[in-house]
Amino acid sequence: MLEELNQAMEYIESRLDQEIEAAELARIAMTSEYHFRRMFSALAGMPLSEYVRRRRLTLAGAEVLSGERTLLEVAVRHGYSSGEAFARAFRAMHGVGPGEARRAGAVLRSQPRMSFRLVVEGSSSMEYRIVKKGEFRVAGRKARVPLVHEGVNPAIAEFIRSIGKETVARIATLSDQQPEGIVQVSDDLAPSRAEGTEFDYYHAVVTGIRDVSDDLDVLVVAAGTWAVFENSGPYPEALQYLWRDVFTQWFPSNPYRSRPGPEILRVGPSPVAGEASAELWIPVESDAN
Numbered sequence: 001m002l003e004e005l006n007q008a009m010e011y012i013e014s015r016l017d018q019e020i021e022a023a024e025l026a027r028i029a030m031t032s033e034y035h036f037r038r039m040f041s042a043l044a045g046m047p048l049s050e051y052v053r054r055r056r057l058t059l060a061g062a063e064v065l066s067g068e069r070t071l072l073e074v075a076v077r078h079g080y081s082s083g084e085a086f087a088r089a090f091r092a093m094h095g096v097g098p099g100e101a102r103r104a105g106a107v108l109r110s111q112p113r114m115s116f117r118l119v120v121e122g123s124s125s126m127e128y129r130i131v132k133k134g135e136f137r138v139a140g141r142k143a144r145v146p147l148v149h150e151g152v153n154p155a156i157a158e159f160i161r162s163i164g165k166e167t168v169a170r171i172a173t174l175s176d177q178q179p180e181g182i183v184q185v186s187d188d189l190a191p192s193r194a195e196g197t198e199f200d201y202y203h204a205v206v207t208g209i210r211d212v213s214d215d216l217d218v219l220v221v222a223a224g225t226w227a228v229f230e231n232s233g234p235y236p237e238a239l240q241y242l243w244r245d246v247f248t249q250w251f252p253s254n255p256y257r258s259r260p261g262p263e264i265l266r267v268g269p270s271p272v273a274g275e276a277s278a279e280l281w282i283p284v285e286s287d288a289n
Contacts (some may be wrong), residue, residue, distance in 0.1 A: 131227075
């Protein structure tokens with residue numbers, strides 16, 4: 001998998017002055033576009049589109065300083081339809097506009113080329129199991145919230161506080177299968193997984209009951225295979241690190257890839273104060289598909 005990922009990175013470098021299709025990168029990496037985007041974001045720490053933008057603006061910065069082409073020629077060469085759009089993007093990355101950089105010989109920022117390699121640590125192992133489930137429903141209350149990578153998500157915390165205790169108790173009675181009890185469900189996430197992008201958050205249960213009260217939000221989930229991971233540690237950091245480790249450690253080492261579908265997190269108490277136990281359900285399919 002790492003070899004194929006690095007071949008995709010070489011492809012990006014060869015086409016920085018042309019259109020780059022994520023579908024072609026996924027083909028080179030021998031996986032789905034959905035999984036490639038998520039894998040890249042987890043490994044690189046930024047969305048694919050952001051990396052490509054930064055690499056293009058790094059090369060554009062060198063051309064601006066060289067003075068061999070006009071600023072408009074540099075803009076068009078790197079995929080910008082107007083000088084104004086190029087200037088905005090250039091300033092956002094480098095802190096100065098292209099004209100100012102050329103006149104003053106400013107210090108610019110650089111996005112290095114990325115490559116991936118395996119680092120063997122051997123200090124810990126991940127506990128997981130594979131579960132096949134038939135169609136089920138997620139039933140509860142839903143809100144559209146921004147994605148937060150680290151720390152408490154204020155929008156989710158406020159949303160949960162807004163749900164009455166009686167409503168939560170009523171939702172809990174609908175739980176009739178694993179994962180049991182109240183769960184946190186994330187759905188319709190942006191492919192980039194960029195911080196601040198919005199997704200659907202459900203404070204809900206997993207149920208097979210079809211006749212659900214009209215005042216509850218329901219998400220129908222198709223039958224499929226799930227990878228289930230468990231850990232415990234400080235809340236919420238340990239839970240957020242669990243998601244990161246799944247994509248940066250487990251997927252590259254196992255014959256599965258992620259598939260479209262909601263991610264389900266069940267959080268429980270821990271004997272240690274300030275910590276929590278977690279069970280994370282990720283929709284997967286065999287990498288041989």
